[in-house]
Amino acid sequence: MGCKQSQRPPSIPSSAVSKKDIWLNPKYHDDNQQTICKPNELESFLCNPSQPVDRKLLNRILGSLIGLALGDALGAHVESRPHEYMIEHPVKEFDGGGTWSLAKGQIINL
Structure with missing residues (x-):
């Protein structure tokens, strides 16, 4: 394991639970929210989250x-x-x- 650079940050739906808990929202590969990211695909984004957990x-x-x-x-x-x-x-x-x-x-x- 370990953090690696990914090509594109996951798409986060606009129907967020709340702006402060955005890290709880599902993450998608595309803006149309058709394919959800699997836990192993989120590793690089979870190492340095954009907001505090x-x-x-x-x-x-x-x-x-x-x-x-x-x-x-x-x-x-x-x-x-x-x-x-x-x-x-x-x-x-x-x-x-x-x-x-x-x-x-x-x-x-x-």
């Missing part, structure tokens, strides 16, 4: 993503099981098994 909001976004991953990991063991099963067999360790017979450390939603 709201660290508090960024931390909330990152916390949400971490919570999503943890919730998925915890839920995989008891997914689609009745409440009674969870009471009788609480998740105490991640040792594999569960609804999907996962190996230890295996993930399901990618």
Whole structure:
């Protein structure tokens, strides 16, 4: 990884959430907003953003993503099981098994 120079800055829609949070808006390859930029295509623009990034909001976004991953990991063991099963067999360790017979450390939603 690392920042590299790109040929053209991404197009930002005029329907911005707010001018101060413009970094949250989707970025497009073209002014017609037909093809959206993928995360790996934004790397060079995110290294030196044109506006300051709201660290508090960024931390909330990152916390949400971490919570999503943890919730998925915890839920995989008891997914689609009745409440009674969870009471009788609480998740105490991640040792594999569960609804999907996962190996230890295996993930399901990618």
